[in-house]
Amino acid sequence: MRGGDPAVSGLLPILLGNATKGSAQAHKYPKEYICLLRLHGEVEDPELEWGLTQFIGEFYQTPPVRANVARQVRRKTLFEAEVIERIGRDILLRLIVSGGTYVRKLCHDLGLILGVGAHMVELRRVRIGPASEGKAVTLQQLQRAVWRFRAEGDEGGLREVIKPIEDFLSYMPRIVIFDSAVDAVCHGAPLAKPGIAAIDPDISRGMEVGIYTLKGEIVAIGEALKSSQEVLKEGGIVARTDTVFMRRGTYPPRWGRGKSKTS
Amino acid sequence: MLLRHSVEPWPTRRELLTLREAETDPRYGFRPEERPIQELMSYGYIPLDKPRGPTSGEITERVRRMLGVERAGHGGTLD
Numbered sequence: 001m002r003g004g005d006p007a008v009s010g011l012l013p014i015l016l017g018n019a020t021k022g023s024a025q026a027h028k029y030p031k032e033y034i035c036l037l038r039l040h041g042e043v044e045d046p047e048l049e050w051g052l053t054q055f056i057g058e059f060y061q062t063p064p065v066r067a068n069v070a071r072q073v074r075r076k077t078l079f080e081a082e083v084i085e086r087i088g089r090d091i092l093l094r095l096i097v098s099g100g101t102y103v104r105k106l107c108h109d110l111g112l113i114l115g116v117g118a119h120m121v122e123l124r125r126v127r128i129g130p131a132s133e134g135k136a137v138t139l140q141q142l143q144r145a146v147w148r149f150r151a152e153g154d155e156g157g158l159r160e161v162i163k164p165i166e167d168f169l170s171y172m173p174r175i176v177i178f179d180s181a182v183d184a185v186c187h188g189a190p191l192a193k194p195g196i197a198a199i200d201p202d203i204s205r206g207m208e209v210g211i212y213t214l215k216g217e218i219v220a221i222g223e224a225l226k227s228s229q230e231v232l233k234e235g236g237i238v239a240r241t242d243t244v245f246m247r248r249g250t251y252p253p254r255w256g257r258g259k260s261k262t263s
Numbered sequence: 264m265l266l267r268h269s270v271e272p273w274p275t276r277r278e279l280l281t282l283r284e285a286e287t288d289p290r291y292g293f294r295p296e297e298r299p300i301q302e303l304m305s306y307g308y309i310p311l312d313k314p315r316g317p318t319s320g321e322i323t324e325r326v327r328r329m330l331g332v333e334r335a336g337h338g339g340t341l342d
Contacts, residue, residue, distance in 0.1 A: 007315060008313075008315065008341055008342060009312070009313055009314055009341075010312065010313060011310060011311070011312065011313070011341070012311045012312075012313035012319055012322060012323075012337055012341045013308050013310055013311065013337065013338035013339070014308060014309040014311050014322075014323055014335055014336075014337055015308045015336045015337065016303075016304050016305065016306075016307050016308060016309070016330065016332050016334070016335050017304055017305030017306065017307075017332055017333065017334050017335075018305050018306055018334075019305070019306050019307055019308050020334050020336035022338060023336045023337065023338050023339075025338070026338025026339040027338070027339055029338075029339065030272040031339060032272075045264070048264075049264050052266055053266055056266050056268050057268045057269075057270075077268065077270070077272075079267070079268045079270065079272040080265070080267050080268065080272070081265075081266045082265045082266070083264040096272050099339070125313075125339075125341055128338065128339050129273075130273075131310045133312075136310050136311065136312035137310055137311055138312045138314075139311070139314065139322075139325070139326075142309065142326065142329065143329065146329050146330060149300070155300045158300060159300065159303070161309055162300075162304070162307040162308070162309055163307060163309070164295030164296060164298065164306060164307055164308075165295075165307055165308050166295045166306075167295075167308075168308050168310075168338070170276075171273070171274050171276075173276065174276075174279065176279065178283075178285050179285075179288050179291065182292075193282075196282050197281065197283055197284075197285045198279040198281045198282060199279060199280050199282065200276060200277070200280075201278075201279070201280050202276075202277060213287065214286075214287035215287050215293065215294045215295075217292050217294075217306070218306075228280065231282075232280070246292075247305075251288075251292060
């Protein structure tokens with residue numbers, strides 16, 4: 001929504017430099033919220049439970065008018081809904097929803113189903129994929145860490161608040177590649193079996209996969225063209241490289257020279 | 264009152280299958296946890312607690328300036 005909203009707070013991952021490319025992943029991740037919903041009329045507990053049950057699992061949602069996406073009906077998932085507290089018409093909810101779900105719209109639609117109307121009063125995000133509230137950093141903490149670094153040359157504080165992007169991408173299945181294959185992938189080359197050191201056992205065709213170095217650095221995100229089982233049985237191209245994170249030249253270019261000339 | 268869908272939202276990853284053992288050359292790249300601070304500003308993220316009020320874009324710009332980095336973006340708009 002443009003213009004922002006004073007009543008919305010919580011976890012917002014800030015991606016730095018090349019890590020900015022992870023924003024598409026962030027968008028797709030499920031998210032957990034604490035939400036204060038206000039009903040516009042009287043609703044008994046059993047009715048409220050019935051209403052929430054209508055959204056559990058898959059449901060359809062039209063993005064709000066002011067959203068920056070096309071206004072077509074989209075399928076969303078409500079994984080979990082819990083009434084934490086209730087004071088009359090004010091309901092404190094904990095929700096786990098799929099990526100791209102508008103909680104404000106969900107609250108509005110719940111009001112419609114209950115027949116009394118409802119709106120979202122306040123929203124706090126407590127988890128986005130692998131990042132949860134417990135490790136959240138306030139602007140003040142960040143400011144202090146930056147100051148300590150600038151004024152005293154002490155990077156300890158900054159290290160506590162800036163995490164490796166790999167921590168945030170950890171929900172993707174991964175493929176680990178040899179040093180010799182890294183630069184080719186940095187140049188956008190597809191990944192072939194001889195470059196692979198290890199692979200997640202649960203990859204199926206078409207899945208998004210993280211391509212990592214043996215040191216655990218993310219090289220790129222790609223799309224699996226073979227399942228893990230197929231990779232074990234046969235050779236060929238395993239993944240197409242889509243989004244490159246790692247700067248070219250980080251690892252030496254050894255590709256295209258033939259195995260005998262390496263080392 | 265707790266309602267749950269049959270599908271678990273957070274994936275669990277199993278251990279990797281090793282195809283071939285290999286060594287990595289310490290001269291290139293860094294283990295993520297050993298990255299120098301400048302590298303961390305290219306391959307890092309801040310799990311920020313966004314306060315009420317400003318938009319996600321405004322907060323991101325503030326953090327970008329604070330750190331003096333060229334590029335910063337946010338993951339999953341919170342507005």
